[in-house]
Amino acid sequence: MYQNEGYVRYRILRIVVLGIGAVILMRLFAMQILDDGYDERATQNMLRTEVEYPMRGEVLDRNGEYLVKSRVCYDVMVVYRELPKEGFDTLRLMTILDMSKEGLMKRLKEASRSPRAATLVVGYLSQEGKLLLDEGGFSGFHTRFRTAREYPRKIGGNLLGYVSEITQGQLQRSEYDYYEAGDYIGTQGVESAYETLLRGEKGVSYRIYDSHGAVQGSYNDGADDVQPVKGAQLTSTIDACLQEFAEQMMEGKIGSVVAIEPSTGEILVMVSSPTYNPDLMVGRARSSNYASMLHDQRQPQFNRAVKAKYPPGSTFKLVQGLIGLQEGTLRPGDRYPCNNGYTYGTRKMGCHPHKSPLDLRDAVAQSCNAYFCYVFKDMITNAKYGNVKEGVRVWNDYVYSFGFGRRLGTDLYGEGAGYVPTPEYYDRGYNGRWNWGTVLSCSIGQGEMGCTPLQMANLAAIVANRGYYYVPHLIKKIEGRDSIDRRFYERHYTMVDSVNFVPIVDGMWRSVNVSGTSRTAYLEGLDVCGKTGTAQNPLGADHSTFLSFAPKDNPKIAISVYVEHGGFGSAIAVPIASLIEELYLTDTIRRPELLERVLNFQPNYKHYDEKQRKYDAERQKKNEKR
Template identity: 60%
Template sequence: GEILVMASSPSYDPDKLVGRDLGNNYMELLRNPRHPLFNRAVMSRYPPGSTFKAVTGLIGLEEGVSRPEDYHPCSGGYTVGRGVKCHTHYSPMNLVQATANSCNAYFCYVFRDILDNRQYGGVAKGGFDMWYDYVRSFGFGRKLESDFWDELAGYVPTKEFYDRRYRSRWNSLTVISLAIGQGELGVTPLQLANLGATIANRGYYYIPHVVKKIAGHDSIDARFYRKNYTKVNPKYFEPIVEGMWEGVNVAGTGGRASVPGLNICGKTGTAQNPNGADHSTFLCFAPRYDPKIVVSVYVEHGGFGGSAAAPIASLLIEQYLTDTIRRPELVRQMKEMTIAYPMYDKRGK
């Protein structure tokens, strides 16, 4: 739960906020259309994209509607209803393979089985509320109660939200995009890092905090010492961990994050974005069997999760675990990476 590094870009020179020009400099930063005063790590509400598939898979296992050995087909995506497209890969896949290769169709099948479970009377009577409770137990849709005063809660839609939007005429196909971390879901990068810690711990997390100790006090607040358990049994986390490991080290979407000997486990996310290029995100931890560090990277308009976010995350893990970087060429590529951001007018629109 200890936050080792937190970065938000673009940033600003703190020296500008002291001295006689403080007021003018502050107003200039406030008017900047890229909002450098906005801490994206704890305040932004991003779609998690495919990193959220781990949550979908875990809920399916706990609810008994999915097993690791179950296979689902993918013919360019999930083809029921309006459908959900997917990139080209072999088919069918089981849970480990679908996690490693980030198959959209697989998790759409699992998601619908979760919501349409007859045990709860289907999606409208109890299936969606059950899904909602699971997601909240992972720390989404609410503040984590970290020691950042400006931390926001993100957003997880409720059944009542969809009842209002669709006048109670909706089903699991209507909200199928939630299966792959799209739709109305909104999370902070801190919440994604917390998801990584939860998976690394096989089912629980400590509330993230930046203060380790306070001089003159015996300890920090008691809430930072408590284990917070999800509603998913720890035994169900191993197939997801295996899939994340294979996705980086064997054959999958996170190959650019691989570092020999570090056993990095990671999940890519390419979050659809109506305003410009997709967002690139990557969630990872290492080593696999004795985790020491979790990294969550979110690059606005960065494209594929494996292209921008994954290499950055792996460099951070390599630096932390080995105290050195053995891939200077990759560092250069990341520093020189060009991202096409949307143009803004003077009103920031």
């Protein structure tokens, strides 16, 4: 009986044992065969994707000299969780990273909020610094490859732009899909316009890590890795030497210098003054430098050369003359009287004293206001248009064909369109009741006209070419490509025939070489042509401007200089343009006294200073409130 009972219990226990075995095996089956999730998690455990950053492309000037260089530097990152519990040699780390204790602690505290993520401690660690850091064996700290910019000549701040970390706002937009938080992106200037070429392509490497965070090798023998592609080297159209010279001359002045090679549209010089040393936008002091520029009311970060809307002043008379000739409302021999100006109704457009009457050539050379009032009035009031409104419309089309009032389609960052008033504009402003007298100030490039210095330089190139232009551009060669964009090889003709340019060019030549407003620009044997401008403005002294090209035949350089509140065109704009032409065409400066005069010339910028004072006072008030 007992034996029997025992045997029953043996069998029950056997079932218990087998039951336990079955539970274990079922669970194993579920985990190993049915559930695929573990596989993925095992891979996630050991694999880490690492982005490999390429070197950013460099920029050369037209003669092969470095405008922008790249240098290797490192971001120092920390993963808080991987920091040793027993602490580390803080003092040594502070020395290597060149950080204060407070700074370091602040960053570590920030990192502790997301202990698993790699958080930036400090950027721009040199290669030597990285070696020291690696040798120090600071676990939890590692470096990320970066490229920092260097500027051998410290020129072209606005022109070249800078590189900065991508913003949160940008990251949310789809066109920035390529980027991740912390990536660098070209901002403004060439850096922005050619970003996709300069940045290269990021690579990816898959590495195996053990549970202690130590690298154990590459995954799949690196078969899935993608090598980074170095950014393309760009060759700029800028002449570094000329650019530096122009920047020096513009120092202390507000305005712009743009020089173009007429036969190609290549931009030789582009100065927006005040400019800044591009090195200020690199390194750890970047943000404070940036802030101080932001508070500067002279706006060093504002690229006047392509964005500012200046009244072109008398330089615009060239356009008026050309339109009149093309429309047949003006013949080169037409003479108009000038009685110290032009009187219409109760108003009078003043002029400076010169002999009268003048023909077109001399009117250009002497820059007679009255003459071009006649020219403009005759054109827009011509009976063939029916009314003034239609006349202005035709005039508009001509002006647009010269590249005014619209973007030229350059490769420049933030190119502005300027402004050309249209009949609709006057309809709105004058309730439809306006006549030729209302628009007359346009005749001498005043009033509503707004042009960028680039557009004015382009006008110089058009006249130099006798009727066409190439879209001005800043980059002439891209590493790895045969050509630049097609649009830069196309001639754009104006609506004015080339034959009509002859008297205008002649007038410009006479202005420099015979008698006129541009005599200072005379250079022996170079046949410089030029047209001055003196633009009135409500803020202070007149803007001084000069439009020029040289030589007269087969021109090599077309230039526009604009100096805010510089006075007469001949006062400062003419010498600056002339010195640049001299240096570019002869490689020497034979008029040191003229250069001296230019360097010492200081326009009166009291309204800027006033603005700055007000702004600073307001900021201080705000700060005090806080």
